[in-house]
Amino acid sequence: MMNLDEVGLANSGNVIYLVNVTLGGEDFTVQLDTGSTDLWVDARGRNVKLTNSTTITANETYGQGSASGTINYAELTVGDYVVASQAFVKASEVENMPAGIQGILGMAFDNARIFENLEQAWGTEAAEKLGRAFITNLFARNQSLPNNFDLQLGRSTFDDPTGNNTFIISGHAAGFEDVAQAPKLTREVSDHWTVLLDEMRVDGKQFLFNKSVVSGVPEGNVLAVLDSGFSLPPLPAAAVNAIYSTVPGAVLHSSPIGALNGWILPCDFPPIDVSFTFGGKEYPVHPLDLFLPVFPVPIIENGSEKNVTVCVATYQALALDPASFNTFDLILGDAFLRSVYASFDYGDYNPTNNTNGQPFVQMVSTVDVYSAPNEFEDFLSELRSNAPPSLEPSVFVTKQLSPSLTGGTNASTDSSVRGSLATDAVATSSGSSNGLDKKWGTIALALLAANLLVGIILLIVVLTMCVRGMKGRRMSNPDSRYHAVPVKFKEVADPDPEAGPLRYSD
Numbered sequence: 001m002m003n004l005d006e007v008g009l010a011n012s013g014n015v016i017y018l019v020n021v022t023l024g025g026e027d028f029t030v031q032l033d034t035g036s037t038d039l040w041v042d043a044r045g046r047n048v049k050l051t052n053s054t055t056i057t058a059n060e061t062y063g064q065g066s067a068s069g070t071i072n073y074a075e076l077t078v079g080d081y082v083v084a085s086q087a088f089v090k091a092s093e094v095e096n097m098p099a100g101i102q103g104i105l106g107m108a109f110d111n112a113r114i115f116e117n118l119e120q121a122w123g124t125e126a127a128e129k130l131g132r133a134f135i136t137n138l139f140a141r142n143q144s145l146p147n148n149f150d151l152q153l154g155r156s157t158f159d160d161p162t163g164n165n166t167f168i169i170s171g172h173a174a175g176f177e178d179v180a181q182a183p184k185l186t187r188e189v190s191d192h193w194t195v196l197l198d199e200m201r202v203d204g205k206q207f208l209f210n211k212s213v214v215s216g217v218p219e220g221n222v223l224a225v226l227d228s229g230f231s232l233p234p235l236p237a238a239a240v241n242a243i244y245s246t247v248p249g250a251v252l253h254s255s256p257i258g259a260l261n262g263w264i265l266p267c268d269f270p271p272i273d274v275s276f277t278f279g280g281k282e283y284p285v286h287p288l289d290l291f292l293p294v295f296p297v298p299i300i301e302n303g304s305e306k307n308v309t310v311c312v313a314t315y316q317a318l319a320l321d322p323a324s325f326n327t328f329d330l331i332l333g334d335a336f337l338r339s340v341y342a343s344f345d346y347g348d349y350n351p352t353n354n355t356n357g358q359p360f361v362q363m364v365s366t367v368d369v370y371s372a373p374n375e376f377e378d379f380l381s382e383l384r385s386n387a388p389p390s391l392e393p394s395v396f397v398t399k400q401l402s403p404s405l406t407g408g409t410n411a412s413t414d415s416s417v418r419g420s421l422a423t424d425a426v427a428t429s430s431g432s433s434n435g436l437d438k439k440w441g442t443i444a445l446a447l448l449a450a451n452l453l454v455g456i457i458l459l460i461v462v463l464t465m466c467v468r469g470m471k472g473r474r475m476s477n478p479d480s481r482y483h484a485v486p487v488k489f490k491e492v493a494d495p496d497p498e499a500g501p502l503r504y505s506d
C-alpha cells in the first residue's frame with residue numbers, strides 16, 4: 001500500500017542519508033539531518049525562484065564543513081508537503097562538504113543560525129515567525145497534522161546496496177505502528193534531539209559512564225543526541241574501548257586519515273554484542289553496524305602499491321571540543337539509528353502561539369537478534385570474496401600508505417599525530433567547529449562514502465582475493481548473546497518470540 005506520508009530516503013554507502021526536495025522550482029538532493037535545524041542549499045549556478053530575499057548572511061558550520069550565504073525564502077516541497085515560503089541559506093560558499101550533497105535539511109529545533117541572525121536583525125517576534133525550520137513551518141500551517149516524523153535508516157549490504165529506508169512525516173510506516181506504544185523519551189536539552197540514556201551494555205555487562213557533563217542528569221545516566229547527520233557515533237573513549245578492546249586482534253590506531261583512525265579490527269572477527277537502553281527498553285545494535293569495511297586502501301609493500309581492505313570501528317572516541325559542545329555526553333549517529341525505527345515527535349509544541357511542547361522520541365528495534373549473527377557472517381564472507389584482502393590489524397598499522405591516498409606525502413599508517421582527528425559526515429549543530437583536520441577529512445569521507453559501492457563494482461571485476469577464508473573462526477566472547485550460535489547460523493533460525501525484539505517476522 002502506497003503511503004502518502006512517505007517522503008523517500010536514499011542511503012549513500014551507510015554514511016549519508018539523502019532526501020530530494022524542490023526549492024523555488026529547482027531540485028536538490030540534501031542530507032537529512034536530525035542534528036541541525038536550518039535548510040541550506042548550494043545555489044551556485046541554480047535559478048531558485050525566491051518568494052522573498054534578505055541581505056542577512058548566515059554561516060552554517062558543522063562538525064565538518066560549512067556553508068554560507070544570505071537568508072532567502074522560496075517555496076519548498078518535501079514529498080507531498082509544501083511550505084509556501086521557507087527560510088533557507090542560499091549558499092554562495094561551501095567548504096569541505098561531502099561530494100553528492102547539495103545541501104542539508106535540518107530536522108531539529110528553531111534556535112539555530114537562521115533564527116539567531118533574523119532575531120538580531122528583526123527582533124525575536126519576527127524571527128519566531130520568519131525563522132522557522134521546514135518541519136515546524138509545516139506543523140504551524142496545518143494544525144491537524146500529527147507532529148511527528150519517522151526515520152528508518154537502511155543498511156547497505158552486498159545483496160542490497162540501500163536497505164530499507166523510511167522517512168515519513170505525520171504518520172508511521174506500515175508494520176511499525178507499534179512505535180506509538182514504545183517508551184516516550186523526552187527531549188532533555190532544547191537544542192537537539194537529546195534523550196536520557198539509561199545504560200550501554202557490552203556482552204551483557206553494563207558499562208559505567210562518568211557523570212554527565214550536563215548538571216541534573218541522574219548518576220549513571222548520560223545524555224545522547226540522536227543525529228542522522230553523524231555517521232560514526234562518538235562516545236567517551238573509555239566506552240569505545242569497552243566495545244572493541246575484547247575483539248581478538250583489534251588494534252587502537254592513530255592515523256592522519258580520519259577513516260583509519262580509531263580501532264582497526266580483523267575482518268573475520270566474531271559479532272560484538274552491544275546495546276543501549278532507553279526508557280527501560282534495551283535496543284541492540286546490529287553487529288554489522290559496529291564496523292565499516294574501507295577499501296580499497298592502497299598501501300606500499302616492498303616498493304609497489306597493493307590494495308587492502310581495512311575494517312574500522314564505527315564507534316569512535318569523542319573528539320568534539322567540550323567547550324562548544326556541552327549539552328550532551330555522546331552522539332548516537334547512523335551506526336546506532338540503523339538498528340531502530342525512530343519516531344521524532346514535537347509533542348504539543350505549537351509555534352503559532354509559542355507553546356513549548358514536550359518533544360519526545362519513540363523507538364522500536366529493527367534487529368532480529370537471532371538472524372543478526374547470520375547476516376553478519378554472510379556479509380563478512382561476501383566481503384572476503386568481493387573486496388581486496390585484509391591484513392591482521394597489527395600488520396596493517398606497520399604499513400606505509402600509498403602516496404595516491406595521502407596526496408604525495410610519505411604518511412606511515414602509524415602516524416605520530418595522536419588523537420586529534422575523527423572524521424564524519426557530521427552535522428552536529430550550528431555551533432562551533434571541532435578542529436577536524438581539513439586536509440584529511442575529505443579524503444577520508446570520500447573513501448568512506450565510496451567504499452561499499454566500489455565493492456559492488458568489484459564483484460564483477462575481481463574473482464576471489466581471499467587470504468583469510470581458510471583460517472579458523474575466532475571465538476566470540478562467552479558472555480555475548482551471539483556466543484551460543486554456531487558458525488553457520490541459518491539452521492538455528494527458529495526464533496522464540498518471547499526472547500527478543502523481532503521485526504519482519506510476519
Ligand SMILES: *[C@@H]1O[C@H](CO)[C@@H](O)[C@H](O)[C@H]1NC(C)=O
Pocket residue numbers: 008009010018019020029
Ligand atoms: C532523488 O532523485 C534522483 C534523480 O531523480 C533519483 O535517482 C533518486 O532515486 C531520488 N532519491 C530519492 C530518495 O527519492
Ligand SMILES: *[C@@H]1O[C@H](CO)[C@@H](O)[C@H](O)[C@H]1NC(C)=O
Pocket residue numbers: 051052053054
Ligand atoms: C518580504 O520581506 C519584507 C521584509 O524584509 C516584508 O516587508 C515583506 O512583506 C515580505 N514579502 C513577502 C511577499 O513575504
Ligand SMILES: *[C@@H]1O[C@H](CO)[C@@H](O)[C@H](O)[C@H]1NC(C)=O
Pocket residue numbers: 059060061066067068093094095
Ligand atoms: C564559516 O565560519 C567558519 C568559522 O568562522 C569559517 O572557518 C568558515 O570558513 C566559514 N565558512 C564559509 C563558507 O564562509
Ligand SMILES: *[C@@H]1O[C@H](CO)[C@@H](O)[C@H](O)[C@H]1NC(C)=O
Pocket residue numbers: 141142143144145
Ligand atoms: C492538513 O492536513 C490534513 C491531514 O493530512 C489534510 O487533510 C489537509 O488537507 C491539510 N490542510 C492543509 C491546508 O494543507
Ligand SMILES: *[C@@H]1O[C@H](CO)[C@@H](O)[C@H](O)[C@H]1NC(C)=O
Pocket residue numbers: 155160163164175504
Ligand atoms: C526490508 O523490509 C522487508 C519488508 O518488511 C523485509 O522483508 C526485509 O527483510 C527488510 N530488509 C532489510 C535489509 O532489513
Ligand SMILES: *[C@@H]1O[C@H](CO)[C@@H](O)[C@H](O)[C@H]1NC(C)=O
Pocket residue numbers: 208209210236237238239
Ligand atoms: C572518566 O573521566 C576520566 C577523567 O577525564 C577519564 O580518564 C576516564 O576515562 C573517564 N571514564 C569513563 C568511563 O568515561
Ligand SMILES: *[C@@H]1O[C@H](CO)[C@@H](O)[C@H](O)[C@H]1NC(C)=O
Pocket residue numbers: 301302
Ligand atoms: C618483501 O620482501 C621481503 C624481503 O625481500 C620478503 O621476505 C617478503 O616476503 C616480501 N613481502 C611480500 C609481501 O612480498
Ligand SMILES: *[C@@H]1O[C@H](CO)[C@@H](O)[C@H](O)[C@H]1NC(C)=O
Pocket residue numbers: 296298305306307
Ligand atoms: C587499487 O584500487 C584502485 C581503485 O579500484 C585502482 O584504481 C588501482 O589500480 C588499484 N591498485 C592496485 C595496485 O591494484
Ligand SMILES: *[C@@H]1O[C@H](CO)[C@@H](O)[C@H](O)[C@H]1NC(C)=O
Pocket residue numbers: 143350353355
Ligand atoms: C496553542 O494552540 C493549540 C492549537 O490551536 C491549542 O491546542 C493550545 O491550547 C494553544 N495553547 C495556548 C497556551 O494557547
Ligand SMILES: *[C@@H]1O[C@H](CO)[C@@H](O)[C@H](O)[C@H]1NC(C)=O
Pocket residue numbers: 408409410
Ligand atoms: C617516500 O619514501 C620513499 C622511501 O621510503 C622515498 O624513496 C621517497 O622519495 C619518499 N617520497 C617523498 C615524497 O618523500
